[in-house]
Amino acid sequence: MKSAAFDYVRPGTLEQALQILSERAEGARVLAGGQSLAPALNLRLAAPELLVDIGGLAQFRYIEEGADALRIGALTRHVDVERSEIVARRCPLLSRAIAHVAHPAIRNRGTLGGSLALADPAAELPACMLALDAVIHVAGPGGERRIAARDFFQGVFETALRPGEVLTGVEIGGLGPDRTYGFAELSRRRGDFAIVGLALAARRSSTALSDVRLAFFGVADRPVLARAAASALGAGDMSAARAALATDLKPVSDAQASSAMRLHLAGVLLERAFNETLEASA
Amino acid sequence: MNQPIRLTVNGELVTAAVAPRQHLADFLRETLGLTGTHIGCEHGVCGACSVRLDGAVVRGCLVYAVQADGARVDTIEGVSDSGEIADLQAAFATRNALQCGYCTPGMLLAAQELLLVNAAPDRETIRDRLSGNYCRCTGYHAIVDAVEATARARAEAKR
Numbered sequence: 001m002k003s004a005a006f007d008y009v010r011p012g013t014l015e016q017a018l019q020i021l022s023e024r025a026e027g028a029r030v031l032a033g034g035q036s037l038a039p040a041l042n043l044r045l046a047a048p049e050l051l052v053d054i055g056g057l058a059q060f061r062y063i064e065e066g067a068d069a070l071r072i073g074a075l076t077r078h079v080d081v082e083r084s085e086i087v088a089r090r091c092p093l094l095s096r097a098i099a100h101v102a103h104p105a106i107r108n109r110g111t112l113g114g115s116l117a118l119a120d121p122a123a124e125l126p127a128c129m130l131a132l133d134a135v136i137h138v139a140g141p142g143g144e145r146r147i148a149a150r151d152f153f154q155g156v157f158e159t160a161l162r163p164g165e166v167l168t169g170v171e172i173g174g175l176g177p178d179r180t181y182g183f184a185e186l187s188r189r190r191g192d193f194a195i196v197g198l199a200l201a202a203r204r205s206s207t208a209l210s211d212v213r214l215a216f217f218g219v220a221d222r223p224v225l226a227r228a229a230a231s232a233l234g235a236g237d238m239s240a241a242r243a244a245l246a247t248d249l250k251p252v253s254d255a256q257a258s259s260a261m262r263l264h265l266a267g268v269l270l271e272r273a274f275n276e277t278l279e280a281s282a
Numbered sequence: 283m284n285q286p287i288r289l290t291v292n293g294e295l296v297t298a299a300v301a302p303r304q305h306l307a308d309f310l311r312e313t314l315g316l317t318g319t320h321i322g323c324e325h326g327v328c329g330a331c332s333v334r335l336d337g338a339v340v341r342g343c344l345v346y347a348v349q350a351d352g353a354r355v356d357t358i359e360g361v362s363d364s365g366e367i368a369d370l371q372a373a374f375a376t377r378n379a380l381q382c383g384y385c386t387p388g389m390l391l392a393a394q395e396l397l398l399v400n401a402a403p404d405r406e407t408i409r410d411r412l413s414g415n416y417c418r419c420t421g422y423h424a425i426v427d428a429v430e431a432t433a434r435a436r437a438e439a440k441r
Contacts, residue, residue: 001324001325002303002304002305002308002324003303003305004303005301005302005303006302006303007283007302008285008302008346008348010349010351031349034344034345034346034349035326035341035344038305038325038326038343038344038345038346039325039326039344041303042305042324042325042343042344043325051302051346053349055349079338102414103329103413103414103415104339104392104395104396104411104414105329105332105339105340105341105392105414106326106341106344106414108335108338108339108340109335109338109340109341109344109345189413190409190410190413191413191414
């Protein structure tokens with residue numbers, strides 16, 4: 001199908017974009033890479049009056065490393081993350097996860113900020129941000145705000161973004177040589193959204209994992225931290241961790257999988273992601 | 283309201299006025315008559331509308347023509363005429379990697395992009411990189427054969 005008619009503007013600066021959004025907040029949508037918005041428009045699931053295309057704001061397309069942090073601009077494309085030597089070295093969880101985001105032609109165009117601002121509950125990158133305890137930067141008419149990933153994702157396609165605000169980037173802190181990661185996902189076909197997925201981030205000493213964060217996606221209306229399972233994993237008890245998933249997760253049922261099947265698969269993925277952390281340290 | 287755009291399509295400068303809602307694949311087909319870019323699902327799933335935008339393969343149905351203002355677009359016509367993928371096209375014909383041909387322009391562009399970033403992909407990698415392009419005829423096996431054969435032939439030609 002074809003999109004309904006809309007007006008289109010390509011502001012040259014963030015300030016202009018925010019100005020336009022403040023004037024037209026109700027009928028306007030921000031367009032970044034467009035790889036989720038354009039399908040929604042073409043299917044007429046959405047019909048905004050105005051698209052504010054921020055895709056040309058090159059200053060928000062960057063990957064920077066600090067002493068213990070990684071900063072990624074909102075307009076960084078998935079392909080940039082996929083090919084980034086900095087990401088592969090400093091935060092390989094993202095390199096692993098990005099290969100599961102749709103297909104190459106979508107990754108050539110889709111952006112990190114777009115994926116996070118959309119907040120699809122079965123998407124990889126929001127869960128990675130939750131596992132990494134990332135901070136999401138937004139700008140709006142009231143100035144800039146920094147929002148922890150755990151507070152940012154609030155439901156199906158719902159975030160802490162207020163009308164007129166734009167996501168500008170993310171900061172991932174606490175990086176270091178003791179960090180270890182795992183990533184596992186099950187989907188019906190390559191590139192599909194996950195039936196269940198898991199992003200695991202932890203610290204590793206010679207004997208055990210600590211600061212374990214398990215962010216499951218595809219199981220609820222937003223990515224979910226499995227805290228009891230994480231604590232059991234930190235104590236080195238995999239069977240207790242698998243059992244604890246039943247208290248951490250109340251998976252949704254839909255045409256793809258029942259709640260019970262998702263809970264079972266979550267346990268399978270937990271072992272896979274955990275084994276990956278062992279391989280990385282071998 | 284129509285908006286003016288200026289872009290380079292297959293090496294030629296094009297100026298036009300487009301409705302913002304017109305996607306790039308429709309613009310190429312309807313306005314420029316470049317019907318090698320096919321339209322399948324129109325929501326980014328099938329890959330039939332693949333074109334190159336500033337050198338990277340994208341879905342022509344998920345980019346609006348107005349967004350291509352100032353950009354360089356290469357379609358299957360351009361990439362075919364330049365001879366860049368002549369060997370890949372020949373391998374597709376030899377290996378029966380197309381039947382109805384509807385997916386073929388997108389498949390060729392996706393395969394060429396793969397071979398440019400990875401000169402010696404294994405079959406699993408080829409399947410992975412082409413997973414966003416649907417073919418309802420071949421069962422994919424012959425397509426993977428053709429891409430693999432082209433990779434090998436290019437590697438040998440370099441020696």
